[in-house]
Amino acid sequence: MDTLEKLKDNLQKGNSEQVSTLTKKAVEEKIEVRAILDDGLIAGMTVVGTKFKEHEIFLPDVLLAAKAMYAGMDILKPLMIKEGIPTVGRVVIGTVHGDLHDIGKNLVGIMLKGAGFEVIDLGRDVPAEKFIKAAVESNANIIGMSALLTTTMPVMKKVIELAKEKGVYDRVKIIVGGAPLSEEYARQIGAHAYCYDGVNAVDRVKEFVKKK
Amino acid sequence: MKPFLQKIKDGEVFLGDGALGTMLIQRGLKAGECPDIWNIEKPGILEEIASLYIDAGSDIISANTFGGHPLKLEQYGLHDKTEIINKAGVGAIKDAIKGKAYLAASCGPSGKLLKPYGDTDPEDISEGYIRQLGALIEEGVDVVYFETMIDLAEALLGVKAAKSIAPGVPVCATMTFDLGPNGFFTVMGNSIEQTAKELESAGADVVGSNCGNGIDNMVKIAEEFKKHSDLPVLIQSNAGLPIVKDDILEYPETPDFMAERVKTLLDMGINIIGGCCGTTPEHIASFRKTIDNYR
Numbered sequence A: 001m002d003t004l005e006k007l008k009d010n011l012q013k014g015n016s017e018q019v020s021t022l023t024k025k026a027v028e029e030k031i032e033v034r035a036i037l038d039d040g041l042i043a044g045m046t047v048v049g050t051k052f053k054e055h056e057i058f059l060p061d062v063l064l065a066a067k068a069m070y071a072g073m074d075i076l077k078p079l080m081i082k083e084g085i086p087t088v089g090r091v092v093i094g095t096v097h098g099d100l101h102d103i104g105k106n107l108v109g110i111m112l113k114g115a116g117f118e119v120i121d122l123g124r125d126v127p128a129e130k131f132i133k134a135a136v137e138s139n140a141n142i143i144g145m146s147a148l149l150t151t152t153m154p155v156m157k158k159v160i161e162l163a164k165e166k167g168v169y170d171r172v173k174i175i176v177g178g179a180p181l182s183e184e185y186a187r188q189i190g191a192h193a194y195c196y197d198g199v200n201a202v203d204r205v206k207e208f209v210k211k212k
Numbered sequence B: 001m002k003p004f005l006q007k008i009k010d011g012e013v014f015l016g017d018g019a020l021g022t023m024l025i026q027r028g029l030k031a032g033e034c035p036d037i038w039n040i041e042k043p044g045i046l047e048e049i050a051s052l053y054i055d056a057g058s059d060i061i062s063a064n065t066f067g068g069h070p071l072k073l074e075q076y077g078l079h080d081k082t083e084i085i086n087k088a089g090v091g092a093i094k095d096a097i098k099g100k101a102y103l104a105a106s107c108g109p110s111g112k113l114l115k116p117y118g119d120t121d122p123e124d125i126s127e128g129y130i131r132q133l134g135a136l137i138e139e140g141v142d143v144v145y146f147e148t149m150i151d152l153a154e155a156l157l158g159v160k161a162a163k164s165i166a167p168g169v170p171v172c173a174t175m176t177f178d179l180g181p182n183g184f185f186t187v188m189g190n191s192i193e194q195t196a197k198e199l200e201s202a203g204a205d206v207v208g209s210n211c212g213n214g215i216d217n218m219v220k221i222a223e224e225f226k227k228h229s230d231l232p233v234l235i236q237s238n239a240g241l242p243i244v245k246d247d248i249l250e251y252p253e254t255p256d257f258m259a260e261r262v263k264t265l266l267d268m269g270i271n272i273i274g275g276c277c278g279t280t281p282e283h284i285a286s287f288r289k290t291i292d293n294y295r
């Protein structure tokens, strides 16, 4: 198995130490940072996402894999800055007001970072105004909202309405995600995309940045 | 009233109450507001809801203390009020149900994730439950519920905490399961068999499931509990899974639809039957009829 295969494998097992060691090794082997991310870390996380959806693995495995991914990213981040790898775009992300579920949002955030986006994470229980303020101040291209409760889904609509009111709506793309949402609901409230998982979020957001 | 566990031994079926959260939302609880603070701010509403369920025929009423673990309250900056909030939860409904129903202390997840996948030490979870339960038991409860638990490790810590401070108070521990291609598991990966066995070893008096499913799935979950455990079983089903209509939540399962399946639960020998999210006093009244007309 080559280093990237091993990296992918250990990420799936949630083995942070090994992921850290193997990431360093890959850098020493002069493998490109982009390839370490895409074919090592992100590739591993993609498998984790699929297996979780199919109940082959459960939340603890996903959380451990995410921790391992952070361990790898910690090593790559300074290199990305040094090599001047340009950020593909800027995303403001958060879980909406009233909702404390942040596991899914964190996973999406880390996948976006891995794909080269600058991610401004507002955390959870984020008031509508804060999304808009952060997007304006950071000049973000994307606003990403997560909601896991049927009772907090309507809050997304409020954020979108506020974005329209403040003239932000036409300058950004708004993506939404979370288990109780649907493509249909996203369209109803005026979101630009519904994303069913982290990989999907990366794909959709890349499309938006490309079109610009 | 008979001691709680004696009633089960005598083969009597308990009817629990229905949803509390849904009722609070109807009465103005906002997204992001701590439901448990209403014990202090609006105790009258809790008394009103308790009375509605008693009139519908509930034998057990649970206190509004589901989010009363200090780590959970901390998310609202209310952990300093752990004792007051939990005591007020019991105090608000005590008079309304006196002599008419048993009073259950409700304990939910701490909202934290255990190490190594999360960042919280088991000791902190245990200490929190001891603090919450200390207040609840001091105020006077007949039974302790651990409900909507998704991590068996956390549920075990809770059950052990309860038994360590009040070995004589009965403990019912129920978890939430998702149906996947390989059957029912909690999102943390605990099977029903593992759940039943380990909760029993930890000292639980009653095991079972609440939330997360409509009644058809709950019947299947109940079957599996009966297969893997000799302990009494508690089942509190949602009225289906919510559908959003114009920003308002609707739970699809009607009282009649659910009551019909309550018969199946009675056939299986389920000991405590109640409702979770989306169930109303009307649902509970229908369950009452089914239970009373059974046999």
Ligand code: B1M
Binding pocket: A049, A059, A062, A093, A094, A098, A099, A100, A101, A102, A103, A104, A105, A107, A108, A143, A144, A145, A146, A147, A148, A149, A150, A151, A175, A176, A177, A178, A179, A180, A195, A196, A197, A198, A201, B032, B108, B109, B110, B111, B112, B148, B150, B176, B178, B187, B211, B212, B213, B242
């Ligand atoms: C920006 O762009 C994007 C793009 C894609 C995006 C995105 C954003 N956000 C998500 N995605 C997508 O990509 C992610 C990666 O694949 C995915 O994210 P997900 O978040 O869907 O998936 C995660 C990887 C894993 N999934 C999760 O993390 C959620 C798992 C379950 C078990 C869950 C958990 C863990 C928790 N919970 Co809660 N919880 C449940 C969940 C039941 C279940 N089995 O799913 C659910 C969501 N909870 C529920 C409830 C009711 C509650 N919870 C509560 C609390 C909690 C805990 C704190 C204990 C904990 C959260 C810990 C945390 N830090 O996040 C309470 C609410 C607190 C609050 N105000 O928010 C409480 C009210 C009380 C309770 N029953 O415990 C239910 C919601 C019912 C509903 N539909 O309204 C629930 C379905 C459980 C149930 N079976 O009833 C995609 O959706």
